[in-house]
Amino acid sequence: MLGGDAIKGHVEFLVLGALRGGPAHGYGLIVRLRARSDGAFDLAEGTIYPALQRLERAGRVESAWSSEGGRRRRVYSLTPVGEAALQKGREDWAALVRGVQAVLEPGG
């Protein structure tokens, strides 16, 4: 399981990726991240909120209050700017993985 230090700096990217599946509130995003990563991330759940606020200030996500089943939730969704940032992040990540893998593999 990857701890907070291991994924520090990637939280915003991960949140954008989780929002690709559709709008979600904070706890819903945590559940989504846990499920998609197969429980690989041991992330303090509260850290998602500062990340969401940073993304919102950057125009990459937008949010609004929503009531559902008697619960009042702040629901976040990707903006076009966020979509573009996610695509760029995916390309950068793929390049990084290729580079690291090339070094780590036997004979690299």
Place this chain on the structure above:
Amino acid sequence: MSGPIEELLQELARRLGRSPEIADRVLDETREHLEESAAAARAAGMGLAEAEAEAVARFGSARDLSRALTHRRLVARSVALVGLLALCAGLAIATFDRSSAGHRMRHAQKSMPLRADAPIFRRVAPPPSVDPVLVAYARTALIGLHAANVSGVVAASMRSLSGVAERAPRSHPDAYAFPGAGPYGACIVVTGGGIGCIPTLAAGSDFGYVVSDPDGVGGQPVTVAGLTDSSVSSAFVITDEGRVDVPVRHGAFLWSPDDVRMSNSDITAIGVVLADGATQVRGS
């Protein structure tokens, strides 16, 4: 009702007390998150107290969350404060700079009045450059102000600081000066008796001025004319390669050696166009 969730929310509210603009939203979202997390834990078979403790443990501490939420705001406020301090220092420098230049101007005018037979200009050694630390400071101040996003004040301070910034170290090999005045530029003076030159600024300046004095010179004060009340509509210098208009700076016709350096040509004449359209030229 008190439990782990309420305790965390109370601590978070206390820590966010100085950031009321975000506190309500953060507390609402945190409460909703913890209650949903605890509900999920209970659905998995935990008791109420155990489920709440589990939800709080997963969420993390109120201290870490409040720090993460307020850190950027503290940085932004610090940048704004630094920007304002830089503004004050920059304006002080600009005020001192202008005051000092005015003193040098007055001193030069008193000590070397206009002579009708004075030669025009000669090329001289480059002037000493302004302390680069000062220039770097002025630029840093402007950057700081931009970072602080104090746009209205920035515009005003840009104008005030332009005198400092314009005196940045220059790459030109030449400067022009009136003989005997030192290598620091010259004035074009318009008087009742015609147009002439006076030596202007003392060491440290590399600008020339166009001034207008309808009362004449020769012991009388000569004032730098603003465009709005000047009888001069434009000014120029003549070099080996032609006429070069003198640009307007600080409300007067004012040039630096960079403006008149054309293939290292000498300035052979100076001239003005008066408000009535008449042109006066002195020199060859």
